Amino acid sequence: MPRHKRAKSEGSQVDMTPMIDVVFQLIIFFIVTIKMDQEINEDIRLAKAEHGPVIENEDPRTMVVEINKKGWISIHGAQLSRSKFTNIMAARKRRLGQFPVLIRGDLRAEHKDIRAVMDICAQMGIWRLNFAAIKQEATNK
Amino acid sequence: MKKRVRRKGDAAALEMTPMIDVVFQLLIFFIVTLKQEDILSHLDVSRPSPDPTPVIENDIKDLLTVTVHRYGYMLKGKNRTLSQLERDLTRLASFSTNVSVIIRCTADSQHARLVEVLNLCAKVGLKKLSVFSM
Numbered sequence: 666m667p668r669h670k671r672a673k674s675e676g677s678q679v680d681m682t683p684m685i686d687v688v689f690q691l692i693i694f695f696i697v698t699i700k701m702d703q704e705i706n707e708d709i710r711l712a713k714a715e716h717g718p719v720i721e722n723e724d725p726r727t728m729v730v731e732i733n734k735k736g737w738i739s740i741h742g743a744q745l746s747r748s749k750f751t752n753i754m755a756a757r758k759r760r761l762g763q764f765p766v767l768i769r770g771d772l773r774a775e776h777k778d779i780r781a782v783m784d785i786c787a788q789m790g791i792w793r794l795n796f797a798a799i800k801q802e803a804t805n806k
Numbered sequence: 807m808k809k810r811v812r813r814k815g816d817a818a819a820l821e822m823t824p825m826i827d828v829v830f831q832l833l834i835f836f837i838v839t840l841k842q843e844d845i846l847s848h849l850d851v852s853r854p855s856p857d858p859t860p861v862i863e864n865d866i867k868d869l870l871t872v873t874v875h876r877y878g879y880m881l882k883g884k885n886r887t888l889s890q891l892e893r894d895l896t897r898l899a900s901f902s903t904n905v906s907v908i909i910r911c912t913a914d915s916q917h918a919r920l921v922e923v924l925n926l927c928a929k930v931g932l933k934k935l936s937v938f939s940m
Contacts, residue, residue: 681826684826685822685825685826685829688830689829691833691836695833699840711844712917712918712921713921713925714847714922714925716847716925716926716928717848717928718848718850718928719846719848720848770921771917772916772921773916773917774916775913775914775917776874776911776912776913776917776939779920780939784939787853787854792852792853793851793852794850795849796849796851796920796921796924797846797847798846798847798849798925799844799845799846800844800847801844803841803842803843803845
């Protein structure tokens with residue numbers, strides 16, 4: 666009879682340790698994998714290019730320039746006029762010398778707007794440009 | 807005797823419920839905010855200076871010009887659809903992938919068309935790409 670009582674009380678107390686372990690592992694995984702530097706403009710639709718090369722280790726100096734479908738230039742989500750963009754590029758060029766430029770152009774943007782950005786880069790002496798395109802779309806979008 | 811030992815153990819145990827609550831909240835937050843990203847490809851081109859002299863240092867016969875306009879593509883003065891362009895570029899690249907390709911875009915052509923041409927060039931292995939504007 667006393668044995669029966671004890672078994673009952675132990676049965677009601679679930680051992681939490683393994684569950685907490687697993688949950689902490691999951692949290693650590695999510696904290697590590699989360700990217701807080703998502704300053705990309707969600708409105709920009711990139712064209713698809715499934716054969717393009719993927720860059721594994723992106724140069725940290727890379728300047729990402731976004732051009733939306735209306736041809737507006739933005740950097741890190743901040744919209745800029747062309748003269749302001751020129752000033753920023755010039756300042757960066759003075760500081761860093763050559764740096765890679767990645768152009769995230771909306772697929773509906775007209776070439777003249779892309780051209781404006783390319784011309785400004787060319788003025789600064791940056792001849793190598795990269796266009797971003799989607800190699801593989803995310804599955805859960 | 808046994809009973810006393812158990813009581814001692816109970817006192818030492820922390821109250822787990824609030825911690826588990828918080829931890830679950832965190833877990834749910836991270837699961838909800840996790841978003842898979844697109845895999846991006848970087849299409850590398852060179853943009854010549856407005857002065858065309860540095861580009862024409864290449865041998866002229868190794869130069870291929872693709873024109874991109876609003877409604878399609880042109881190769882060697884003839885209109886091409888994307889599939890025709892792909893066929894032609896595949897054939898040309900089979901001779902040599904060392905050919906310099908000049909992609910000329912009209913001002914009103916969509917950026918997507920330029921990316922399509924760059925994609926084709928990447929597919930057939932042409933690496934020396936320059937973008938001109940008209």
